[in-house]
Amino acid sequence: MRLWRDLLILLAFAVAIFLGGYWLIKNVNWNLSERFEFGLSVEQEKKLGDLMKETLWNNFDKLEDPTVDSAMQIITARLLRKLDTSQYQYNFIVLAKDEINAFTIPGGNIYIFSGLLLESESPEEVAAVLAHEIGHAEKRHVVQKLVKEFSLGALVAILSGGDPSLLMDVLRQVIGTSFDRDQENEADDFALALLEKARIEPKSLAVFFERLNAKDLSYNRNLELIMTHPHNDKRLAKSRGYLTQKDFRAEKIAVDWARVKQAVRTKQ
Amino acid sequence: MGAYLMMFAAVAIGLPLPIINLIAAVIYYFVNRKKSRFVHFHSLQALLSQIPTTLINWGLVVWAVWIAVTDLRLSEEFWSYAILAGVATLFYFIISMIAAYKARQGKMYYFLFFGKIAYDVAFRVREERATTEPVNKPPF
Numbered sequence: 001m002r003l004w005r006d007l008l009i010l011l012a013f014a015v016a017i018f019l020g021g022y023w024l025i026k027n028v029n030w031n032l033s034e035r036f037e038f039g040l041s042v043e044q045e046k047k048l049g050d051l052m053k054e055t056l057w058n059n060f061d062k063l064e065d066p067t068v069d070s071a072m073q074i075i076t077a078r079l080l081r082k083l084d085t086s087q088y089q090y091n092f093i094v095l096a097k098d099e100i101n102a103f104t105i106p107g108g109n110i111y112i113f114s115g116l117l118l119e120s121e122s123p124e125e126v127a128a129v130l131a132h133e134i135g136h137a138e139k140r141h142v143v144q145k146l147v148k149e150f151s152l153g154a155l156v157a158i159l160s161g162g163d164p165s166l167l168m169d170v171l172r173q174v175i176g177t178s179f180d181r182d183q184e185n186e187a188d189d190f191a192l193a194l195l196e197k198a199r200i201e202p203k204s205l206a207v208f209f210e211r212l213n214a215k216d217l218s219y220n221r222n223l224e225l226i227m228t229h230p231h232n233d234k235r236l237a238k239s240r241g242y243l244t245q246k247d248f249r250a251e252k253i254a255v256d257w258a259r260v261k262q263a264v265r266t267k268q
Numbered sequence: 269m270g271a272y273l274m275m276f277a278a279v280a281i282g283l284p285l286p287i288i289n290l291i292a293a294v295i296y297y298f299v300n301r302k303k304s305r306f307v308h309f310h311s312l313q314a315l316l317s318q319i320p321t322t323l324i325n326w327g328l329v330v331w332a333v334w335i336a337v338t339d340l341r342l343s344e345e346f347w348s349y350a351i352l353a354g355v356a357t358l359f360y361f362i363i364s365m366i367a368a369y370k371a372r373q374g375k376m377y378y379f380l381f382f383g384k385i386a387y388d389v390a391f392r393v394r395e396e397r398a399t400t401e402p403v404n405k406p407p408f
Binding site: 003006014017018019020021024025 | 320324344345347348349350351352355356380381384385
């Protein structure tokens, strides 16, 4: 009997140390992920982003229209105002491509395809997708994914002027592949919190993807994960059931969305 | 005393895998347990008490390798576990040094839980061999 009591005391100590450690890690900002990340520094990431931008322009056209630019400006300003601290200077760019996709490249550069704007029924839905992408950038998922796929050495080689064809592969990877489940969940959590702070309805995230699901539209793998995998029902339910603060009041984004879509259609 | 110092075997080899200390402790135990009950007790206590710390450290190594190979992200759970492994190892170092010192002085020193098991095994009263009267029987 005494033996069991002693064992329980030891186990209780172990659990207490683990939970105490967890509390410390959660509540004190140690910057552990910054210090020990197997990856690039923020500065290197920005440089890689700049190189990727150059390659990007060889493959895509920017959609330039004052109505669309102004709408994007209003939407992104609402989000960025509530982004307390950020490592990046964000750039949001609309690409003229009839595909439902949005992606983030290193250094805080977020791209959205015009096809996604056309499928959105409101600026809030676009804001939700962008908030999700900002989440990926802030959590440094993009650079983690690239290090995993290409190795740190290959990325450093690109930064020092290495193989340009590799840069194209890196870009393809960023545009065409999905993040893992944990990263998607993290980006969702970030997006929902940011949307609430920006007084944008957090359910917009689920609304957009549920509608695409219902229409059974084809979409890029980058967004596929959100929509098709069974566990994503949970993610959509999380967005649907996200509990806002009691005093939360959604404020519409003042953009004439029908006009923006019309402008996109004419430019595409 | 030597039994407790076996745990430093891993440190001497450079801690590649936290299993060396356990192997050393097992060998030490089987070589020395017959010397006396006192030595049996201390070597068994040293051996048993190393098992949880070794398993925790093994878990940490496997987890770290797994992260390096697949995920590349050091989660909060991983760091909490690393703290647990660090504290457990440090604590074990300290009590081992105390136990080694006591053993050197010829004194008993009981760890929680493991001390009782080691004592029960080392100082168990063994059943005497059966002493039935020899019976003279004819050879057929």
